[in-house]
Amino acid sequence: MSLLQPYFQQCASPAFSISFPSHSCYVSVSKRTFISCCSSQSQTAIVDAPIDSKIAERDEIRLGLPSKGRMAADTLDLLKDCQLSVKQVNPRQYVAQIPQLSNLEVWFQRPKDIVRKLLSGDLDLGIVGLDTVSEYGQGNEDLIIVHDALEYGDCRLSLAIPKYGIFENINSLRELAEMPQWTVEKPLRVATGFTYLGPKFMKENGLKHVIFSTADGALEAAPAMGIADAILDLVSSGTTLRENNLKEIEGGVVLESQAVLVASRKALIQRKGALDTTHEILERFEAHLRALGQFTVTANMRGGSGEEVAERVLSQPSLAGLQGPTVCPVFCKRDGKVTADYYAIVICVPKKALYKSVQQLRAIGGSGVLISPLTYIFDEETPRWRELLSKLGI
Ligand SMILES: Nc1ncnc2c1ncn2[C@@H]1O[C@H](COP(=O)(O)OP(=O)(O)OP(=O)(O)O)[C@@H](O)[C@H]1O
Ligand SMILES: O=P(O)(O)OC[C@H]1O[C@H](OP(=O)(O)OP(=O)(O)O)[C@H](O)[C@@H]1O
Ligand SMILES: [Mg+2]
Numbered sequence: 001m002s003l004l005q006p007y008f009q010q011c012a013s014p015a016f017s018i019s020f021p022s023h024s025c026y027v028s029v030s031k032r033t034f035i036s037c038c039s040s041q042s043q044t045a046i047v048d049a050p051i052d053s054k055i056a057e058r059d060e061i062r063l064g065l066p067s068k069g070r071m072a073a074d075t076l077d078l079l080k081d082c083q084l085s086v087k088q089v090n091p092r093q094y095v096a097q098i099p100q101l102s103n104l105e106v107w108f109q110r111p112k113d114i115v116r117k118l119l120s121g122d123l124d125l126g127i128v129g130l131d132t133v134s135e136y137g138q139g140n141e142d143l144i145i146v147h148d149a150l151e152y153g154d155c156r157l158s159l160a161i162p163k164y165g166i167f168e169n170i171n172s173l174r175e176l177a178e179m180p181q182w183t184v185e186k187p188l189r190v191a192t193g194f195t196y197l198g199p200k201f202m203k204e205n206g207l208k209h210v211i212f213s214t215a216d217g218a219l220e221a222a223p224a225m226g227i228a229d230a231i232l233d234l235v236s237s238g239t240t241l242r243e244n245n246l247k248e249i250e251g252g253v254v255l256e257s258q259a260v261l262v263a264s265r266k267a268l269i270q271r272k273g274a275l276d277t278t279h280e281i282l283e284r285f286e287a288h289l290r291a292l293g294q295f296t297v298t299a300n301m302r303g304g305s306g307e308e309v310a311e312r313v314l315s316q317p318s319l320a321g322l323q324g325p326t327v328c329p330v331f332c333k334r335d336g337k338v339t340a341d342y343y344a345i346v347i348c349v350p351k352k353a354l355y356k357s358v359q360q361l362r363a364i365g366g367s368g369v370l371i372s373p374l375t376y377i378f379d380e381e382t383p384r385w386r387e388l389l390s391k392l393g394i
Helices: 002-009 031-038 072-081 111-120 130-137 173-177 197-204 219-225 239-243 265-270 274-291 306-314 351-363 383-391
Strands: 016-020 025-029 061-066 095-097 104-109 125-129 143-147 155-162 188-192 210-213 230-235 246-257 259-264 294-302 326-334 337-350 366-373
Touching: 061 072, 061 111, 061 274, 072 259, 072 274, 104 111, 111 125, 111 130, 111 143, 111 259, 125 130, 125 274, 130 143, 130 197, 130 246, 130 259, 143 265, 143 274, 143 383, 155 173, 155 219, 173 246, 188 197, 188 219, 197 210, 197 230, 197 246, 219 230, 219 239, 230 246, 239 246, 259 265, 259 274, 265 274, 274 383, 294 306, 294 351, 306 326, 306 337, 337 351, 351 366
Parallel strands: 061 104, 061 125, 188 210, 188 230
Antiparallel strands: 016 025, 095 104, 125 259, 143 259, 155 230, 155 246, 294 337, 294 366, 326 337
16 A cells, blocks of 8 residues: 555545555545556566658657547547546647647547558557458558457448349359359449458458459449449447348458457657657547456345355355455444444446346345446556557567
């Protein structure tokens, strides 16, 4: 605890409570300082990795965020939920700040340009869909996925064909490939905006006679217009396909996508402060996303000892918590003597198992069950940080 004291003394207006269940200690800290309390060590690393070229000289670290489109608002919301609100003077200004990260500059860009600018060295970090990274990154080794599941922007890149005509009984990629119609002279015509991933997928799946055309949007119209036989596009609800009489086929999913945090390997290794900043962003993302869908459950239980109460709790499958229950004696004064007849237990429970947990708690004598949403779960070290260091060869 003493190591944490300097942070806690700064807290004029406590806004978060941090619990360390294994030590049974609870403290409150201000929003501004909570991350510092949880980061266990300084992450400055000196790396001796082979780098082919120098990066552009600048002091600030640049994070690219989608300037418009369906990823834009959700990205800002995620950052806000992680106490990393983006301060933009007005919506048409493309540069912004995150006050919590003083050495970072936010640049709003179109998603594909974020990937291009990571590769050109004009951005260091970015948040975009995995589909965009895969299409415009084209497997470039300088791009590193730092967080692969930011839990929004879910969609899949999928091949779709008409429900009617010669495709009526075609339901799989294999059946599509085996159709006698496709020849050198008359190949399968696919309309797509994914002109890198599309041909790669077809080649990998042994479809020989295929030709691609491209358009920027509303691809679902192409088959009915007679421009294409099939389309390769993003699907989420499936409504656009359905409304245009198209269907997905078995084996036709090229990629499952969601928003990811991506970085330039070169920047992480060479740019001063880039790795530390990435670590902080990653920790905040992980802590927030892990806590999503979890609740803290507190209940009082009568018992002879902490161990006995813990044993009862652990006998129930939904009550194990993250690392087991925290059990604390609740002291009261009876006949002039201080005794502990009750024990307070604290556990984390996934949203899905919430009601079952309450039932199990009651069954073993739990009363006064309090439930509150969890804001952050900081692990000792984020698993993705380890992975990142190993990808960087550190
Ligand atoms: N239907 C969808 N449902 C969920 N996420 C989607 C869907 N379509 C696209 N996305 C995700 O949102 C990202 C951005 O899509 P959006 O349509 O906003 O921009 P874009 O088409 O890449 O760019 P622009 O239209 O400006 O050229 C996609 O790369 C994908 O990751
Ligand atoms: O499965 P659904 O939920 O119907 O979503 C799929 C549609 O969403 C995207 O288009 P977008 O709305 O970005 O328009 P665009 O074609 O102009 O890019 C995608 O290109 C599909 O057309
Ligand atoms: Mg679009």
